[in-house]
Structures are given as C-alpha cells and as structure tokens.
Amino acid sequence: MDNAAVKHKELFGHPVGLYILFFTEMWERFSFYGMKALLLFYLTRYHLFSDSDGYLLLGSYAALVYAMPVLGGHIADKYIGFRKAIIFGAILLVLGHVGMAYEGNQASLVDGVVRRDTFALQVFYFSLALIVMGVGFLKSNISSIVGELYTENDPRRDSGFTIFYMGINMGALLATIICVYLGEEYGWGYGFGAAGIGMFFGLLVFVFGKPYLEGKGEPLNPEIINKKKFGLKIEYWIYISAVLGTFVVWQMVQSHSIVQVILMVAGAASLAYIIYYAVKFLDKVARERLIALTILILFTIVFWALYEQAYMSLNLFAERIIDLNVFGFELKPGWFLGLNAFFIITLAIPFARLWVWLDKKKLNPSTSYKFAYALILVGLGFGALVIGGKLSGDAGKVASYWLVLAYLLHTCGELSLSPIGLSVVTKMSPTKIVGFMMGVWFLATASSEFIAAKISDMASVGIEDRGNFIASKAGYINLYEYLFYAGIASGLVLIVLTPFIKKLMHGIK
Secondary structure (H helix, E strand, C coil): CHHHHHHEEEEECCCCCHHHHHHHHHHHHHHHHHHHHHHHHHHHHCCCCCHHHHHHHHHHHHHHHHHHHHHHHHHHHHHHHHHHHHHHHHHHHHHHHHHCHHHHHHHHEECEECCCHHHHHHHHHHHHHHHHHHHHHHHHHHHHHHHHHHCCCCCCCCCCCCHHHHHHHHHHHHHHHHHHHHHHHCCHHHHHHHHHHHHHHHHHHHHHCHHHCCCCCCCCHHHHHHHHCCCEEEEHHHHHHHHHHEEEEECCCCCHHHHHEEEEHHHHHHHHHHHHHHHCCCCCHHHHHHHHHHHHHHHHHHHHHHHHHCCCCCCCCHHEEECCCEEECCCCCCHHHHHHHHHHHHHHHHHHHHHHHHHHHEEEECCHHHHHHHHHHHHHHHHHHHHHHCCCCEEEECCCCHHHHHHHHHHHHHHHHHHHHHHHHHHHHHHHHHHHHHEEEEHHHHHHHHHHHHHHHHHCCHHHHHHHHHHHHHHHHHHHHHHHHHHHHHHHHHHHHHHHHHHHHHCCC
16 A cells, blocks of 8 residues: 555544554553453462462563563664564564463472472463563554654644553453453463464554554664674664573563562663763753653652552452352452453543643643542542441452442543653653653553562462451451552642642643
8 A cells, every 4th residue: 555645644533543553552452461361360270379479470570561661662762663663572472472372280289389380380481571572672662653643742642642542451351351251261271372362463453554654663764774793684683682582581580589670770770861861962941851751750650559459469359359249140350350441441532532621721730730640549449449348347258349449440540640641751752762761651660560569469368378368358458558548648749749840841731
C-alpha cells in the first residue's frame, strides 16, 4: 500500500495509526496479562512455592520487565528506531510464551520436603527471560510512536493516549477471562499457550499496519545501523547482543538480590544522567520541565507499589479470603483481575472526554493534581477492603463486592495517572531523549514491582499454614490498613507540592 494514500487519514478524530498501535498493544497485553494472571497461582499450586518465594520471583520478573525498556528505549532512540525495536521485541515475546506452555511434572510434598521438576523450572525461567527482553524492546517504544502521531500542543494527545490505554485493557480483560479459565480448567500449558497466540496476532497487526504509521518510528540515523563491524551490520549485532543478553536475564530472574542491586544502580545512574543532560544540554525552561517530570515519576513509585498488589497479595487474598460463591456460581480468583480492565474499558472514554471538557472550561487539573488524586484513590481502595474485612468478623469470608469496590477505586486512580503520565513524558521530555525518559517511567514502575513484592511478603503464609484462615485474614487486613494510610498521606503531600511543580512545568498541563 502506498504510504501517501494513507497519510494523515483519521478515524473518530484521531490518526488511523493510533488504532494500529491500539490493536498491537491489545494483543501484546493479552499475552502479558494472561500469563501474569496465572503466574502466582501456577507457582504456589503447581510448583508448591511458598507465598514469599512466589512474591519475590514475581517481583523480580516484573521489575526486570519494566526496567528493560530503559535499555530498549535508548537503543531505539539512538540506533534502530521504534518500529524495528517493536517487531524484534514481539518475536522474542512469541518465543517466550511458547516456552511457558511447557509444564513438566507437578511438584510434590514428601516428608515435609518439596520435590520439583528442575528441568521444567529452568525452561520456565528462560521463557520469562525471553519475555523480559521482548517487553524491553516493545513496551516503551510503542508508547513513543503514539506520541509522535500528535504535534506538541495537539489537544487530542491526552485523549489519544487514553484511547490507546483502553486497548491495553481490552487485552487484559480478554486475557483474565480466557487464559485463567483455560489454565485452571484444562492445564496451565493451555493458558500460557493462549497468551502466546495473542502475541502472534499482535505482531501480525503491527507488521501489516505499517503504512498507517505515516513513517513514524523509523531510525533517526539509518546510516549508523547500516555500517558493518566484523562483517555484519551494526543492526544485526544489536539483535545478536540482545539474544545473548537473554541468557544473562535467565540467571538474573532467579536471583532476587541481584535484581534489587541492579534496580538501585539503574535508578541512581538514570537520575545522574538526567541531571547531567539537564545541566549540559538544556535551557532553563527545558531543564525545569525535566525536573518536574522527574519529581512526578518518583511519586508514581508509591502509586504502583500499592496498585501492583493486584497481582500479588490481592491475588491470594481473592483465592483464600474472598467468598467466591456468588448466587451459586463459583468464581475463579484470577477473574477478579479482569475487573480493573473492565472498569478501564467502561470509564476510559468518559475520563478522556472529561479532560477535554474541563480544558475547554479552563478547569482541567494539572498533571500533578491528577497524580495526587490517584494516590488518594488507591489508598481508599485498600480502605474498602479493611471495612469489608472487619464487618465480616475474624472467621468470616469477605463479600466479593468489597474487592469489586477496591478495584473500581484503584482503576479511577490509574486513569488519573497512567495514561496522563505516558502523555506527559512525551510532552515534557527533550526530543532526543524521549525514548530514554519513557524507559525511566517504566524503570520507576520496575522499582515499584519489587517494592510491591516486599510489601506483599508482610502478609505471606507458609505452605504448612495455608489452612489457618483466621491468621491469614488478619495478616491481609493489617497490611491493607497500612496501605490505606500510605496512599492518603502520599496524595496529600503531592497536593502541597503541586504549586511548585506547576511553575517548573512552564505552561504544560
């Protein structure tokens, strides 16, 4: 198809390319969230991991998933461009999900000793490594292309990112229904395999939808990657290095202490580079905007550390403490994860229209205020679970509608922060480091994932104590009361700081 024939075409007031990215990300998120929804149950039930070990592995994996886009974004910025990075990442993701479909033998408890299939676990860890590397090349770069579809002051930008974000959650909703059902009813391999098929669909959509991207996402300096080193183009050496790097990640995902050190070093190095770049290359306005963006990113760490309890402590809370029998129908605990996606699908368009309407009335809150509201809302979500837990007594199961309410509040918080955050990164970052700053955004989320695992561990239960309902319930409720106060307090602090942050943003909302 001729690029000129599709250039600048719009659908429902947005570039057609937005919808290509929408469906690509939808299928990529189907694969990611389908696998993630099963992961903790798979570890604790099939391989008999303790709660603590399950949380730490999930935290290390998720941290690496969100940290790797720092490297992937930098490589795309400087060398191969966003489009090539996305295709390469998608191929790695397909391979990773195929590997996840191999289950091996189920673990057994013999004389108090857990016996596991070591080979199957190594296949599992290597599959996680492929997924980590694949997301690193895909995640931040696809969001960056969304930003390129709009001019800097285009009022449609925030609503475009919100629509894009809705695509993410359509994939997540389908995944939690389909992959969880297949995994629990027919075998874990079926659930993980379905996730891989979804990723393959995403790859096809992106490849065949290239003309609608209007040339966005191509390498800025193609002559660099076409140069040869030792008989091969630099572009090919990048791919080879990434594949070899997967073997390194294979070992890292099994070592939680190494992941923790890497996160600390990567965070410090990223902050140092931001300061260096701001001082060395930017004028006053651009420098202060970058400082404001960095402050906001730091507050997102608190939000995501609380929010990501969904795939950790809240997952096991749903399995063990929530009354899963609703009108005679037995719910699967993993399905509750779909509530977040469902609420985003139903609320994303109203939220997008709300920001546009408020902007016309000159009442649109600044990004900083929106982030503060998000922190307060995520805290209130945990408050709902505390109320439900106390009303049901020490030995009673918590009614499922309290968890529904918690996810509703968390979702409203997410819609006030995540799509707005993606948009503000593209608006406030200097052009030459947009991909890097998008990576820093996900690095902050990576830190949150590891912190979330540590927080969940506060309510961990050993394999031998899983039948002690009263003690388990008390542990969860105590944890959620602490998180309630943490969310509210953080939101109030950010409200106080907002006037200062607005000055640094120099007119960008």
